[in-house]
Amino acid sequence: xxxxxxxxxxxxxxxxxxxxxxxxxxxxxxxxxxxxxxxxxxxxxxxxxxxxxxxxxxxxxxxxxxxxxxxxxxxxxxxxxxxxxxxxxxxxxxxxxxxxxxxxxxxxxxxxxxxxxxxxxxxxxxxxxxxxxxxxxxxxxxxxxxxxxxxxxxxxxxxxxxxxxxxxxxxxxxxxxxxxxxxxxxxxxxxxxxxxxxxxxxxxxxxxxxxxxxxxxxxxxxxxxxxxxxxxxxxxxxxxxxxxxxxxxxxxxxxxxxxxxxxxxxxxxxxxxxxxxxxxxxxxxxxxxxxxxxxxxxxxxxxxxxxxxxxxxxxxxxxxxxxx
Numbered sequence: 001x002x003x004x005x006x007x008x009x010x011x012x013x014x015x016x017x018x019x020x021x022x023x024x025x026x027x028x029x030x031x032x033x034x035x036x037x038x039x040x041x042x043x044x045x046x047x048x049x050x051x052x053x054x055x056x057x058x059x060x061x062x063x064x065x066x067x068x069x070x071x072x073x074x075x076x077x078x079x080x081x082x083x084x085x086x087x088x089x090x091x092x093x094x095x096x097x098x099x100x101x102x103x104x105x106x107x108x109x110x111x112x113x114x115x116x117x118x119x120x121x122x123x124x125x126x127x128x129x130x131x132x133x134x135x136x137x138x139x140x141x142x143x144x145x146x147x148x149x150x151x152x153x154x155x156x157x158x159x160x161x162x163x164x165x166x167x168x169x170x171x172x173x174x175x176x177x178x179x180x181x182x183x184x185x186x187x188x189x190x191x192x193x194x195x196x197x198x199x200x201x202x203x204x205x206x207x208x209x210x211x212x213x214x215x216x217x218x219x220x221x222x223x224x225x226x227x228x229x230x231x232x233x234x235x236x237x238x239x240x241x242x243x244x245x246x247x248x249x250x251x252x253x254x255x256x257x258x259x260x261x262x263x264x265x266x267x268x269x270x271x272x273x274x275x276x277x278x279x280x281x282x283x284x285x286x287x288x289x290x291x292x293x294x295x296x297x298x299x300x301x302x303x304x305x306x307x308x309x310x311x312x313x314x315x316x317x318x319x320x321x322x323x324x
Contacts, residue, residue, distance in 0.1 A: 009311035017304035030285040037283040070147030078254040080126035109224035137176040142168035171250040178214025187219040190235035
């Protein structure tokens, strides 16, 4: 039946055109934003996952910065410790030279004094961001310092922060106000290092900070005078060798920590990239697919407009039946 009151063909064409225009708006929004899921209305589940993972990635970015800061502190401490080992080796060599008969021990002592001053300078300069792990000015041990190393979310959605811990007490070189806390300032028993131990403590320390606030070293300072005996020089050599061994162990620990921090930095960077890729697979628009769809919808839109035009012309065709 042909009716001038109800144009079914025009209504169908208009409905089709509306659908095409809606699809075109969706596709244009994806092309312009680059996202297939831009807000919760597009896909609530994917949007929720993507939002959470983006937030976690921001936290990981902060972790990466913290690792960089921690790496700098470890590197500063290691560099200073390594330089100090060279100085300690030089002190050891000077003491061995003092054991030679006829050597002017007072002249060697002047060299030792300058080498000790160099050690103090190195320890005091090993500071980064207000922290110095080698020079402890407190009365208590430095304890453990933590470097933020990771941000984790478990299967229940609960988050935890992981840390890389550094035992700073074991690498402290100078106890500024408590000499018993520093490798260079504490008493070391030479008798315990002697193959022919007598059982009587013979304590020596390398650097005297001059502080009387905390526990001061009670032994003898490693210094040379014209009357210093060969036995005393040998004790000093044993003590300095022990100091060198302790500092070598400390430097090894710092090197291991530095490697761990570097590996964690690489892992966090790779993890962030993987999260970005995962989120992208969920919410990013496939631009090849969307551009093809947009072209098809433009063609459909033109055909829809043409169909609507034809359907609207049917009424004019009816009029021509009455023009005879």
